[in-house]
Amino acid sequence: xxxxxxxxxxxxxxxxxxxxxxxxxxxxxxxxxxxxxxxxxxxxxxxxxxxxxxxxxxxxxxxxxxxxxxxxxxxxxxxxxxxxxxxxxxxxxxxxxxxxxxxxxxxxxxxxxxxxxxxxxxxxxxxxxxxxxxxxxxxxxxxxxxxxxxxxxxxxxxxxxxxxxxxxxxxxxxxxxxxxxxxxxxxxxxxxxxxxxxxxxxxxxxxxxxxxxxxxxxxxxxxxxxxxxxxxxxxxxxxxxxxxx
Amino acid sequence: xxxxxxxxxxxxxxxxxxxxxxxxxxxxxxxxxxxxxxxxxxxxxxxxxxxxxxxxxxxxxxxxxxxxxxxxxxxxxxxxxxxxxxxxxxxxxxxxxxxxxxxxxxxxxxxxxxxxxxxxxxxxxxxxxxxxxxxxxxxxxxxxxxxxxxxxxxxxxxxxxxxxxxxxxxxxxxxxxxxxxxxxxxxxxxxxxxxxxxxxxxxxxxxxxxxxxxxxxxxxxxxxxxxxxxxxxxxxxxxxxxxxxxxxxxxxxxxxxxxxxxxxxxxxxxxxxxxxxxxxxxxxxxxxxxxxxxxxxxxxxxxxxxxxxxxxxxxxxxxxxxxxxxxxxxxxxx
Numbered sequence: 215x216x217x218x219x220x221x222x223x224x225x226x227x228x229x230x231x232x233x234x235x236x237x238x239x240x241x242x243x244x245x246x247x248x249x250x251x252x253x254x255x256x257x258x259x260x261x262x263x264x265x266x267x268x269x270x271x272x273x274x275x276x277x278x279x280x281x282x283x284x285x286x287x288x289x290x291x292x293x294x295x296x297x298x299x300x301x302x303x304x305x306x307x308x309x310x311x312x313x314x315x316x317x318x319x320x321x322x323x324x325x326x327x328x329x330x331x332x333x334x335x336x337x338x339x340x341x342x343x344x345x346x347x348x349x350x351x352x353x354x355x356x357x358x359x360x361x362x363x364x365x366x367x368x369x370x371x372x373x374x375x376x377x378x379x380x381x382x383x384x385x386x387x388x389x390x391x392x393x394x395x396x397x398x399x400x401x402x403x404x405x406x407x408x409x410x411x412x413x414x415x416x417x418x419x420x421x422x423x424x425x426x427x428x429x430x431x432x433x434x435x436x437x438x439x440x441x442x443x444x445x446x447x448x449x450x451x452x453x454x455x456x457x458x459x
Numbered sequence: 460x461x462x463x464x465x466x467x468x469x470x471x472x473x474x475x476x477x478x479x480x481x482x483x484x485x486x487x488x489x490x491x492x493x494x495x496x497x498x499x500x501x502x503x504x505x506x507x508x509x510x511x512x513x514x515x516x517x518x519x520x521x522x523x524x525x526x527x528x529x530x531x532x533x534x535x536x537x538x539x540x541x542x543x544x545x546x547x548x549x550x551x552x553x554x555x556x557x558x559x560x561x562x563x564x565x566x567x568x569x570x571x572x573x574x575x576x577x578x579x580x581x582x583x584x585x586x587x588x589x590x591x592x593x594x595x596x597x598x599x600x601x602x603x604x605x606x607x608x609x610x611x612x613x614x615x616x617x618x619x620x621x622x623x624x625x626x627x628x629x630x631x632x633x634x635x636x637x638x639x640x641x642x643x644x645x646x647x648x649x650x651x652x653x654x655x656x657x658x659x660x661x662x663x664x665x666x667x668x669x670x671x672x673x674x675x676x677x678x679x680x681x682x683x684x685x686x687x688x689x690x691x692x693x694x695x696x697x698x699x700x701x702x703x704x705x706x707x708x709x710x711x712x713x714x715x716x717x718x719x720x721x722x723x724x725x726x727x728x729x730x731x732x733x734x735x736x737x738x739x740x741x742x743x744x745x746x747x748x749x750x751x752x753x754x755x756x757x758x759x760x761x762x763x764x765x766x767x768x769x770x771x772x773x774x775x776x777x778x779x780x781x782x783x784x785x786x787x788x789x790x791x792x793x
Binding site: 231233237238241244254275277278280303304305322324327328 | 558559564569573584588592594595727729
């Protein structure tokens with residue numbers, strides 16, 4: 215067994231293919247995680263309600279309640295629990311749907327064992343970072359907006375919004391380093407926990423979503439600014455003038 | 460969504476084309492009659508000089524027949540097109556399903572191989588993983604066979620080895636074999652009726668047929684599996700009714716479920732996997748034997764009725780042909 219900082223983390227594995235589930239469970243146990251295995255969506259929600267988990271590994275095509283709905287329900291109850299979707303579907307639509315319903319990461323079958331383990335670790339690491347930093351400053355107010363980082367909710371210009379974990383984490387990271395230029399590479403590493411290769415559009419998409427939520431004018435952002443050739447910077451409006459100068 | 464809209468577009472184009480044909484026909488008849496009337500008024504002798512009465516009528520009738528033939532031809536081509544169109548739409552689903560069915564066992568084999576490679580396993584653990592991988596390899600093999608067999612069936616390349624068997628006894632044997640294969644207890648199955656009539660049967664393909672029905676019964680049962688089979692003979696037919704107590708089939712889908720690639724979309728079902736080929740295969744097997752299959756309305760669970768012609772009574776040309784090809788095949792093998 216390999217000991218790590220995450221030894222003892224509890225993982226809920228939702229997978230109806232027995233041969234695959236047995237293999238995954240064995241490997242996770244060997245890594246020092248505690249695993250509960252649910253064979254279908256109904257059982258998964260049942261276990262989720264009764265026990266606490268640090269991470270969910272979720273197949274999409276599962277009996278009774280499909281993976282998307284399971285993710286949506288889990289997100290409704292515990293917004294911060296990281297969800298790793300594991301599926302044979304490779305279509306772009308499925309990926310987008312998965313991420314929109316609240317999955318944090320998406321791994322397609324067949325996958326490499328090492329990649330699965332690395333992604334689990336990165337999700338757990340991110341969860342810890344997020345929990346620590348959200349615990350310090352659970353709420354943040356800028357302009358007409360107020361964000362609750364614990365419950366992943368926000369109010370923007372009087373409208374209430376539910377944030378996904380990624381949206382909240384990107385915002386949290388930018389706010390934590392406000393008035394500093396943060397590169398896409400840094401965001402990918404710190405927030406997604408992945409090595410930055412050709413996936414820089416991911417960051418841009420999330421920035422666009424955040425701007426849609428919080429900027430009074432999306433085309434002329436005042437809070438989340440693009441710094442040409444460098445990345446993004448969060449600017450609190452109170453200190454706007456200073457920056458503009 | 461887009462595809463549905465574009466089919467509507469084709470239907471509109473087709474209807475407009477038909478309207479155009481018939482307007483042209485109408486216009487033509489109108490012009491023909493009016494010019495004849497004019498000619499008649501001008502001069503009787505001139506009219507007969509232009510064209511004889513009989514030739515005129517012949518041209519009119521022949522023209523109408525030609526127009527009708529073109530219109531019918533177009534309708535037939537259009538009908539065929541819509542059928543193909545629907546199959547293409549279902550085919551997209553099939554690709555998604557088959558991708559899932561192929562990738563899942565592959566993922567499992569890969570994971571288990573990497574586990575053996577990366578971890579220090581004890582002998583017993585190693586054996587466990589190898590057994591799992593063999594199970595997946597078997598699953599992949601069955602799936603690939605299904606795809607190939609169904610393709611062969613359509614190109615009439617499937618190999619049948621038919622013989623004359625007592626229908627009831629043969630079916631009982633095959634059903635019991637299948638029950639064991641699916642690890643079902645004896646109580647899960649209730650077979651009634653004797654059915655002593657003789658039918659022309661290829662045992663191998665009926666084994667596949669029963670396995671498919673049994674597989675569905677297992678997959679779509681929420682609790683323990685209960686299967687009821689009734690066997691009987693009428694003077695002309697052998698009838699087998701196969702029913703389970705699973706989630707059943709909505710009555711509007713009773714006919715569609717035999718279509719190639721068709722799958723019921725039910726997100727809350729106990730099973731969500733499949734290729735959409737199983738029942739299509741079943742129907743093709745029954746048809747090949749000169750019989751019929753129907754999904755019956757049932758209050759609880761799914762129910763199928765399979766009819767085969769009785770050999771002595773019907774002596775259809777089809778059955779004789781089946782036996783003849785099988786005999787040739789046997790001779791070839793020997």
